[in-house]
Amino acid sequence: MRFLDYFYRGRRKSASVAKDRLQIIVARERNRAGTRDYLPLLHQELLQVIAKYEDIDLERVSVNLDRRGECEVLEVNIVLPEDAPGHDAAPPRRVASGLFNLGAQS
Amino acid sequence: MARVVVVTSGKGGVGKTTTSASVAAGIALLGYKTVAIDFDVGLRNLDLVMGCERRVVYDLVNVTKGEAKLSQALIRDKRVEGLYMLPASQTRDKDALDFAGVGQVIEELKSQGFDYIICDSPAGIEKGALMAMYFADEALVVTNPEVSSVRDSDRVLGLLDAKTQRAELDLEPVKAQLLITRYSAQRARKGQMLSVEDVLELLAIPLLGVIPESSVVLQASNQGTPVILEESTEAAQAYLDVVYRFLGQERPHRFIDDEKRGIFRRLFG
Ligand SMILES: Nc1ncnc2c1ncn2[C@@H]1O[C@H](COP(=O)(O)OP(=O)(O)OP(=O)(O)O)[C@@H](O)[C@H]1O
Ligand SMILES: [Mg+2]
Numbered sequence: 001m002r003f004l005d006y007f008y009r010g011r012r013k014s015a016s017v018a019k020d021r022l023q024i025i026v027a028r029e030r031n032r033a034g035t036r037d038y039l040p041l042l043h044q045e046l047l048q049v050i051a052k053y054e055d056i057d058l059e060r061v062s063v064n065l066d067r068r069g070e071c072e073v074l075e076v077n078i079v080l081p082e083d084a085p086g087h088d089a090a091p092p093r094r095v096a097s098g099l100f101n102l103g104a105q106s
Numbered sequence: 107m108a109r110v111v112v113v114t115s116g117k118g119g120v121g122k123t124t125t126s127a128s129v130a131a132g133i134a135l136l137g138y139k140t141v142a143i144d145f146d147v148g149l150r151n152l153d154l155v156m157g158c159e160r161r162v163v164y165d166l167v168n169v170t171k172g173e174a175k176l177s178q179a180l181i182r183d184k185r186v187e188g189l190y191m192l193p194a195s196q197t198r199d200k201d202a203l204d205f206a207g208v209g210q211v212i213e214e215l216k217s218q219g220f221d222y223i224i225c226d227s228p229a230g231i232e233k234g235a236l237m238a239m240y241f242a243d244e245a246l247v248v249t250n251p252e253v254s255s256v257r258d259s260d261r262v263l264g265l266l267d268a269k270t271q272r273a274e275l276d277l278e279p280v281k282a283q284l285l286i287t288r289y290s291a292q293r294a295r296k297g298q299m300l301s302v303e304d305v306l307e308l309l310a311i312p313l314l315g316v317i318p319e320s321s322v323v324l325q326a327s328n329q330g331t332p333v334i335l336e337e338s339t340e341a342a343q344a345y346l347d348v349v350y351r352f353l354g355q356e357r358p359h360r361f362i363d364d365e366k367r368g369i370f371r372r373l374f375g
Contacts, residue, residue, distance in 0.1 A: 014328035
């Protein structure tokens with residue numbers, strides 16, 4: 001065990017990595033009661049469109065459903081790839097982002 | 107010529123997906139273009155174990171139904187060159203896959219230059235498991251040193267001999283090799299667990315390797331890393347040995363005895 005502790009020192013605890021990964025994927029797949037059941041499909045179709053642009057890393061795309069007061073808001077963030085070489089050092093990270101107001105849940 | 111390899115067991119939870127991820131990664135590390143296909147329809151898992159779950163857009167069912175091109179569904183691994191995965195569908199429809207569609211996908215993978223096609227079977231001996239094994243040239247039979255697992259493996263060996271394309275076309279039978287996983291040499295020595303020898307005697311197929319029970323396996327799957335990439339751990343070394351043997355190199359068996367001069371060292375070492 002001491003060897004393993006040494007081996008994993010300095011890394012994040014693997015269980016917390018697991019939890020983060022699961023939260024993302026479960027939210028994407030779950031049909032939560034009380035929310036619109038087309039959301040997993042909408043999420044999937046958004047990813048299908050985004051995936052056509054091969055430069056975009058799907059791991060850096062987030063789709064979240066949030067409540068803002070009475071309304072549900074779908075938030076999409078896409079981290080765009082770095083510019084081609086030749087650009088100034090450390091270009092600002094470019095993010096495309098959109099908020100879709102889904103209105104009040106009946 | 108491409109080889110189709112099914113990783114199968116009958117019993118659930120014995121280490122098929124862990125093995126599929128590591129064997130596929132290991133073969134790719136050694137320079138072969140390799141794809142791991144998740145056949146566990148409804149219970150997709152291989153993507154998590156390989157750490158590419160966020161990049162799943164289309165799946166095997168989409169491809170067999172013509173809803174997506176193979177190239178759209180294949181996910182290229184970021185760590186290992188030449189390693190790809192094809193995810194399972196999350197549909198609840200157990201009949202979503204059909205033999206003809208799967209056969210077409212496998213043909214297309216072959217024509218795209220894949221050297222090894224690793225099929226991660228679902229548990230059980232129903233349609234899903236039969237689908238995963240049908241096109242196989244070789245089988246890795248994953249067994250835990252435990253009574254129900256050994257019995258299930260024996261049943262699976264019967265299916266490999268009867269229910270595969272090779273069997274139906276009267277070709278050379280599927281080449282089955284045994285992988286004993288979650289093995290504790292210490293418990294076997296104390297007589298608390300079936301020994302490698304016991305399992306081999308019962309199943310009577312060649313031993314490809316023994317993977318020790320190891321906490322690193324869980325840590326690796328937490329992170330989405332095939333455990334074979336956790337270099338210098340016992341589990342990784344055991345899987346690497348397995349890959350070398352699978353590709354035809356001789357490697358002494360390790361992790362079988364916890365005493366230096368056990369019978370297996372003398373036989374195989
Ligand atoms: N050598 C090992 N040491 C310790 N734990 C292991 C080992 N191999 C597999 N496991 C653990 O056993 C569990 C089942 O493994 P895995 O998912 O690979 O099995 P499976 O045969 O694919 O299961 P299923 O039949 O449900 O598809 C996992 O929690 C995994 O981390
Ligand atoms: Mg599995």
